[in-house]
Amino acid sequence: MxxxxxxxxxxxxxxxxxxxxxxxxxxxxxxxxxxxxxxxxxxxxxxxxxxxxxxxxxxxxxxxxxxxxxxxxxxxxxxxxxxxxxxxxxxxxxxxxxxxxxxxxxxxxxxxxxxxxxxxxxxxxxxxxxxxxxxxxxxxxxxxxxxxxxxxxxxxxxxxxxxxxxxxxxxxxxxxxxxxxxxxxxxxxxxxxxxxxxxxxxxxxxxxxxxxxxxxxxxxxxxxxxxxxxxxxADFIGRMNFIEGNCIENAGGTAMVRLSDDTVLSIRAQGLPARPSAGQSIKLAIRPERVRVARRGEGGSGCLAAVVQTCVFVGSVHILVVRLECRPDVLLQIQLPAEGGQPFRERDTVDLLLDDGAIHLFADTERHAA
Incomplete structure (x- = not known):
């Protein structure tokens, strides 16, 4: 050495x-x-x-x-x-x-x-x-x-x-x-x-x-x-999706996060703050490969409804871009295995299941990476 x-x-x-x-x-x-x-x-x-x-x-x-x-x-x-x-x-x-x-x-x-x-x-x-x-x-x-x-x-x-x-x-x-x-x-x-x-x-x-x-x-x-x-x-290292929300409850290691008037997610809280308090504005963050996608109605409970904007083949994976129905201002990027043909097309309606064990919560006071 x-x-x-x-x-x-x-x-x-x-x-x-x-x-x-x-x-x-x-x-x-x-x-x-x-x-x-x-x-x-x-x-x-x-x-x-x-x-x-x-x-x-x-x-x-x-x-x-x-x-x-x-x-x-x-x-x-x-x-x-x-x-x-x-x-x-x-x-x-x-x-x-x-x-x-x-x-x-x-x-x-x-x-x-x-x-x-x-x-x-x-x-x-x-x-x-x-x-x-x-x-x-x-x-x-x-x-x-x-x-x-x-x-x-x-x-x-x-x-x-x-x-x-x-x-x-x-x-x-x-x-x-x-x-x-x-x-x-x-x-x-x-x-x-x-x-x-x-x-x-x-x-x-x-x-x-x-x-x-x-x-x-x-x-x-x-x-x-x-x-x-x-x-x-989170934003600088790798690719990350962010959704702004509001913590309405946090107890027993589970945070209830409101994304819109009619959409609330139950999340095992990770990241910072480790224990967001009720009423606190937060950012929910999840990697593109930790989102599962199903046809509308096939995702089960706890899913987010979305509409496909585009689906691009990039060799080893398909990159899917979707718009949340509960938050039309939010676009999410999803990474899917490139197996078979094109899995989804523009305007397809889908269900998204977020792996809550891979979700991070951050105080909504930071800028993302430049």
Missing amino acids: IGQYLSLIGLEKHFGSVRAVTTLSLEIGAGEFVSLVGPSGSGKTTALNMIAGFEEPSAGKIVIGGRDLTHVTPNRRGIGMVFQKYALFPHMTVQQNIAFPLRMRGQSNKTRIATRVDEMLELVQLSSYGERYPQQLSGGQQQRVALARALAFEPPVLLMDEPLGALDKKLREAMQFEIKRLQERLGATVVYVTHDQDEALTMSDRVAVMAGGELKQFGTPTELYRHPNSAFV
Whole structure:
């Protein structure tokens, strides 16, 4: 294992009156892959730049492997970095690019450098490309070279800022698994910035969701998806349906939620607030795959009547968009297995059964993700 633990303790960054990052505290274990995600302006890149040493913190500490690096210059932190624009030297071969950081760190033994370069080329599966120049490589190959260069000197922490943003969808997905394979094999500590929440869920051991410079939730992909602590996180991680309602009763772990004058749902209360009080405005949230659909009259008791607006085939699933009859202002997106033909058509009337064990209730005071 080459990675060391990383502690961010009360980290802040102010640009004049603007607080780009506010009291950010994270404990990242040695060999852990952590992604920072959030909308534009959330502070994730500013946080990464402070870890790298490109931005001086306004407050707080950065500790790597027990060493306080808060005010250490970037070139003395020993951190590896990979960016979206690769930053390979066009006048150097692949071998020379990978060897560059080793020479910059005082390594002078040519045999040892050559051996290490060969090891890294084999690691990223580019052993036969050492004599080529960056412009002779594909985008994915260039990104592998950038990764090999960043890992060649065994950094205690590897920072990656939107490294796959310039790649097409198929190559991007392939590189996600490639980077994760290398990270696990080496035991590297990775802090990865991306705006793509699917990418973060695929690659990360844990994910830090940020907004407005603040940490909103830090947990495993499963925790964030199944147990979001706010409407913002629920909306930002994966797809989520929201219905505004009013709590009329909450007792024995069951909340009675009024959606309209004649529609009340009985829900096993989850999420925040854990115990909504009578009269409180709330948001009911449920994932598209946790809604069952039946023809009108076949859904049984406790169903919501709806009308199909559209049904789209997207490969592995059908995406169904329906409008609630009790709340014509509400459109819900439902995900159905793509088995057989098109299950429903526009203007079909249906019954919806919400899996109340998968419903979250949130205080109706938050904005959804941008």
